Amino acid sequence: MTDKKTYKLPFIILTAILVVCFFLNISFGSVAIPFKAIFNSLIGSTTEHETWQHIIQNYRLPKALTAIIVGSGLGISGLLMQTLFRNPLAGPFVLGISSGASLGVALVILGSSVFGGVFSALFVSKWGIVIAASLGSFLVLLAVLMVSIKVRDTMAILIIGLMFASITAAIVSVLSYFGSAEQLQQYVFWGFGSLGNLSWTDLSILFIIYSIGLILAILSIKTLNTLLLGENYAKSLGLNIKKSRLIIIIATSLLAGTITAFTGPIAFIGLAIPHLTRQVFNTSNHKILLPAVFLFGAIVMLICDSIAQLPYSDLTLPINAITALIGAPVIIWLLVSKRKMVF
Numbered sequence: 001m002t003d004k005k006t007y008k009l010p011f012i013i014l015t016a017i018l019v020v021c022f023f024l025n026i027s028f029g030s031v032a033i034p035f036k037a038i039f040n041s042l043i044g045s046t047t048e049h050e051t052w053q054h055i056i057q058n059y060r061l062p063k064a065l066t067a068i069i070v071g072s073g074l075g076i077s078g079l080l081m082q083t084l085f086r087n088p089l090a091g092p093f094v095l096g097i098s099s100g101a102s103l104g105v106a107l108v109i110l111g112s113s114v115f116g117g118v119f120s121a122l123f124v125s126k127w128g129i130v131i132a133a134s135l136g137s138f139l140v141l142l143a144v145l146m147v148s149i150k151v152r153d154t155m156a157i158l159i160i161g162l163m164f165a166s167i168t169a170a171i172v173s174v175l176s177y178f179g180s181a182e183q184l185q186q187y188v189f190w191g192f193g194s195l196g197n198l199s200w201t202d203l204s205i206l207f208i209i210y211s212i213g214l215i216l217a218i219l220s221i222k223t224l225n226t227l228l229l230g231e232n233y234a235k236s237l238g239l240n241i242k243k244s245r246l247i248i249i250i251a252t253s254l255l256a257g258t259i260t261a262f263t264g265p266i267a268f269i270g271l272a273i274p275h276l277t278r279q280v281f282n283t284s285n286h287k288i289l290l291p292a293v294f295l296f297g298a299i300v301m302l303i304c305d306s307i308a309q310l311p312y313s314d315l316t317l318p319i320n321a322i323t324a325l326i327g328a329p330v331i332i333w334l335l336v337s338k339r340k341m342v343f
Helices: 004-027 035-042 050-085 097-109 117-123 126-150 154-178 181-192 200-219 221-227 231-236 241-263 269-281 286-308 319-336
Strands: none
Touching (some): 004 035, 004 269, 050 221, 050 241, 050 269, 050 286, 097 154, 097 181, 097 241, 126 241, 200 241, 221 241, 221 286, 231 241, 269 286
16 A cells, blocks of 8 residues: 555645635636635625625535535545555445435426325425435345345345345436426436535535535445455454445445435546546555545545536536546546556
């Protein structure tokens, strides 16, 4: 394992870039806000314009913090899954978590006419969609956890997760066929993903669950490094494979599932960020990789959101489209250039 002191300078540079991207993200938008006004607002001082204060505190600051949580959370989830399955194409949604959330939302939006009246209005509300997505993710997670307890082969869990995703996608397709044009449009808009719909209360709930998942991931660092040696060797070192696998799956589900419930499915970040980080740091030590993925994920997500909100324009592009336009070329570049994917 490489000494952490070797990477002190890269971490300092990444932290500085994160701070710059954070301020740029808050500054950009239909109304340009100077850095000085942003800094004054963050430290509690009055800004030159009261409108700027309102925009920063009630819209752009929560959105920037959401971007950091989403980028770092999905990046770490992807890292956990790629290490657990020793598969470079594994991502945070490989266990069907995103598909479960999509199914929950589809049942609420596309099947809302079944409930009718007050129930329909309740379920299609903002919190109704969040709860439906959370329940969908939880049910798929529960099924995967039950399988993981009985199945010894880790790769079998990966395949079963993909099968769960296929089943939920099929059910969503059936619901879409019978849904109205208005319902389909609402479901499609949810699938675009959004970072700007969270209030401070929503953000607080997201942060609490995200923190639990992050703590579990940090506690699993030694386990992840041991798993790199292979499951058989890890067993010989006394590692409880089933217990360790369970903790990693729960950490991933808390991170990816909660993020999807609150912001919608965000593509490619969880798949691309771990690979990008490995190429820069060239190490397999998770004591280095995990904080590096945190920083890279947060930076890339802030950049994607800054691009999506089209500075000096009232238009906002779907965040999912921007992350795919950035994430997909990264994966293609890694494959075409035949760079070694460190595991």
